[in-house]
Amino acid sequence: MIGLLKSMATTMKHALDGKTFTVEYPETAPEVSPRFRGVHKFSQERCIWCRQCENVCPNDTIQIVQDDMRNGEQYNLHIGQCIYCRLCEEVCPVDAILLTQNFEFTADTKNEFVYNKEQLKNVPWYKGIDPLNSRNPDRSAWVGEGDGEIDYQ
């Protein structure tokens, strides 16, 4: 019986303390970590069309079309199929592809989630913040020097 009363007292305490943990989402957008991985942003100016991102992608989300001279023509990315593992950003030698913190995307059909390079370029930053700077310090930690065999192509 005491246990029951204790249980009831505990929930009543919560009811009366007035604290809530609901986030009223559209009004107050949540803070996300600078490392948060959202929709990709792609920069054609930086891209050297090395196709490493396409190769590393675990589920063939990235599709690159090149012409005979190996110049890039298309860069398509299915953001609905993507598993947001950030491996493309990780292997990219020139920071041409980057996962923004932007997690807000909608479409009427699945096919509209296939973004081409223009759409990928126009993906807005979440809250206008470019997270690259806060990620950069970490990057050198593993792309840097060290002992042993290095094979970064």
Next chain:
Amino acid sequence: MGALALQTEQLLPEQIAELLGLSGVPGEIVGGLIGAFLIANIMLTMTAIAGPWAKRKITAAFTDRIAVNRIGPFGLLIIIPDAVRLLSKELIVPEGVDRPSWDLAPIILPASALLGFAVIPMGDLGPVNIHLADPEAGLAIVFAFASIASVALVMAGYASNNKYSLMGGLRAVAQNIAYEIPLIITALSVVIFAGTLQMSEIVAAQGTALFTIAGVSIPAWYAFVNPFAFVLFLVANMAEIGRNPFDIPEAPTEIVAGYQTEYSSVYFVLFYLGEFIHIFLGGAIMAVVFLGGAAAPIPALEFIPGFVWFVIKIWAFFLFTQWCRSALPRVRIDQLIEIGWKGMLVLSFANLVLTAIIVGVII
């Protein structure tokens, strides 16, 4: 006490008949119908507030959330879209249901609970005494009406042609039988105190002061006179209306939603409605039998109309059911039956005998 004596004299139908200038049998019929209509509407309004809004808000408070807050002040207007949503859904009639009883069950459930309010004295609101009928066997009648609900649950469970529903229906019967008896036996102990089954008399019997401490007089409500019976009655009542920890007939995590699994749209609304009215009826019985009916707890607050007190008491009971829901696990069906037959029944008889002895010896 003068006001109370007046209340018992003139009931709502009589007042309405007087107002309309009718007398005799037509006056009784017209007054009764209008009065019933009014009271049913009051209850439906309360249910409308409780179901879509208050329950969400209360649960949210217990679970540290905010709940509805987009439409209207405190999200109160959610009631309207919710009503539209519930009523405009497709009424799915599964194949193989037993039509007459499948259709009747959702009507019987709220109806039985509403009927119970006929004999409940709800206090006065200004010059109006909200009390439909005051038969001599009032307490027996209200229990009789309230227990019709279990018939509805069985009908729904059986007619749905669904195994979960059937189990829910069977559980409902087992539970109702096991807890109806302790419920009524416990109420009988109050009857021994009051010496009457008439609702207004039971209320009137609680009108005196039990004792006075430092100028604050504690009323002779039976909850204070016999707290043991009060607790017994409270537990049995929770089981009777099927709220946590006794919500076994529904038990969403075990038998999905029991007897209401197959119901949708309007029929579901009726079930939902019936459940809430049933909670309110449970609260009303508690208020009348143990909490002094519509009386104010202390004389200083008597300027607030009795009806308001009555509503407050009903809502307090509703709040209590939600409080239990937030904190108490559901017991298992066999444990429930065991508690009912081996615990509650014995205790309620002990309470009855003790009360009888005390009343016989002392008073």
Next chain:
Amino acid sequence: MSLEEPLPDTVQEQSADDLEALLGDLVIGREEHINAPGFVIRPDTVQESLRRLRDDAGFDHLSCVTAQEYEDRFESIYHLKKFDDPTQEVSVVVPADKENPVSQSADAVFRTADWHEREAYDLVGIQYEDHPDLRRILLPDTWQGHPLSMDYDQDQPQIVALREHANPLQEDHRSETDSDTMFLNIGPHHPATHGVLHVKATLEGEQIADVESDLGYLHRCEEQLCQNSTYRHQIMPYPDRWDYISAGLLNEWAYARAAEDLNDIEVPEYAQIIRTMGAELCRMAAHFLALGTFALDVYGDFTAIFMYAIRDREEVQNILEDLTGQRLMFNYFRLGGVVWDLPEPRDEFFENIRDYLDELPEHLEEYHDLVTGNEILQLRTIGTGVLPPEVAKSYGATGPVARGSGIDYDLRRDDPYGYYDELDWDVIVEDGCDNYSRLLVRMQEVEQSARIVEQCIDLLEDWPEDERNIQSNVPRTLRPDDDTEIYRAVEGAKGELGIYIRADGTDKPGRFKIRSPCFSNLQTLPEMSNGEYVPDMIAALGSLDIVLGEVDR
């Protein structure tokens, strides 16, 4: 309650030659797996061999059964361990004929072989003789072909005409005389099955006469996905999706451990501490959810406890989000370390964790008030869903389920990896064997995890700045030698999460097998619930804490 018993000295250690002598002429060949000797035996001596290993050598834990097809043969591998000392492992390799792959079932020796062999039959196509019930388990009964066998035709349509196969929706023609029981489908869409599990229950009144789990609704070919991905990068995102209830880092560690041992990759100490910390945070999050959903199953509606548990889990997830960048699908580990150092500013990060850990005891106290101290809950959970230790061992139950049955088995201590053996913490064992014990184990493990995390952040805080090496140098392409085989397990949130990898000389695994703890634990459900009431079955299911993503893979 919580006590760390020193490993009994009586666990005798046998060399591979001892074991070979024990098996005698049953052995027709030797194989060498990394960290386990392998004995090749004839397919009709499986029971005999396993029984000898179990009874005479003490290998009482059939951890995993792996089936695979080679160019010239089929093969089942029984990975055996000891509950008393899981570092002692042995693999029993059973080749089967290519044309007619028949192999004796191990079900008579280890009950856990039942489902594992069904899975092997389902995916690879090996027929197990003497198996009590050799049916498909993950794929539908009507499926044509065995997807992991070599001659499987990917493009074959899977729509089967009625005349070719029995209709799964056929009318029930069971005899009328047997009408005392009622057949009830619990799931796949049921509020208490935690996903899409279908429990076929036979009821006698309200009591369970028999239950049978029907799996596979969430089968996503995770093993095959990994077989088609490169070791170096592509596999790592997938473990997050096995046990997706915030136990991601623990799963990643399972793959990381197997692949690192396979490729001889050293992990820097600093990275090991970060891994340990992250993994324990994940375990806390997973156990909070387990607590919440168990409460949900027993209490009924979405009650306060569920929300409070979610609130606490949310805090852990915030920390993990700061660390890894994601809330569930972390993809934080890399072979040879982790991808990111702790987030800057580090002080703030440490402070966040400390704040959380400081509040934790109070919150746990609240759970004890709400849940474990509640008499009705005790009434409901004590003595129900009983799983005796011998049965648990036979079914290969691990994790909190085993520890709730009094089996002192925790890979973090018994088969140390990461930084666990440097830290001070206890293995929680409860010997009530019932739903309540399993609940208690999880709640106390949260405390222990908090202890580990606290020690980790102390270490990390004082770590010299120039030695913060988060990843060792790992070649961009990993090609382990052909035919190296490894089976490695870690202590996941639900129990022993093992990975078997066979390298085939390319940069992708030749065979990738996941030993899912939930899969083995779920197998104990009939043992726990037969003869009990429906609500107890639901509670037992909740206390197993299964995640269907990991069961079905």
